[in-house]
Amino acid sequence: MKLIPGVSHVSGHMGCAFISDDVQKLLRRLVKEYGLDIMLEDHDVERATYRGPKETSEEKVTSFMAMLKSLEPGKTYIHVEHPGLDTAELRAIHHIGYEDVAADRQGVTDTWTDPRVEALIKEKGIQLISYKDLKD
Numbered sequence: 001m002k003l004i005p006g007v008s009h010v011s012g013h014m015g016c017a018f019i020s021d022d023v024q025k026l027l028r029r030l031v032k033e034y035g036l037d038i039m040l041e042d043h044d045v046e047r048a049t050y051r052g053p054k055e056t057s058e059e060k061v062t063s064f065m066a067m068l069k070s071l072e073p074g075k076t077y078i079h080v081e082h083p084g085l086d087t088a089e090l091r092a093i094h095h096i097g098y099e100d101v102a103a104d105r106q107g108v109t110d111t112w113t114d115p116r117v118e119a120l121i122k123e124k125g126i127q128l129i130s131y132k133d134l135k136d
Helices: 013-018 021-033 057-070 101-112 115-124 131-135
Strands: 045-047 076-078
16 A cells, blocks of 8 residues: 555456455455445446447447447446557457457547547536545
């Protein structure tokens, strides 16, 4: 916590926190001990996902904007993604069935920085928050 003071929460990304009862117990103890126990279900957070195809950057932008248009005022949503850059370093990371990691994550970065997305967020009055904001 001293070395990374901005740490706000712990996430069991891709189910890693649930590989065994012992891991779950350890995680629960540590997040309480360090004040990082932000459980989305305790804050009525709903998942928000793309609405449509998302293979290319342009498809991602279109589907992300469709999702933003579907959000209801007064609710809190979470959209989990993995932004990145299409570089040699990221092109070296992949697995069977997900060989285009670099291009896919570049598409996320392109979506999140697209002026049309920014304009829609402003137009709809969507407030972007962090996990820490849920706790505060």
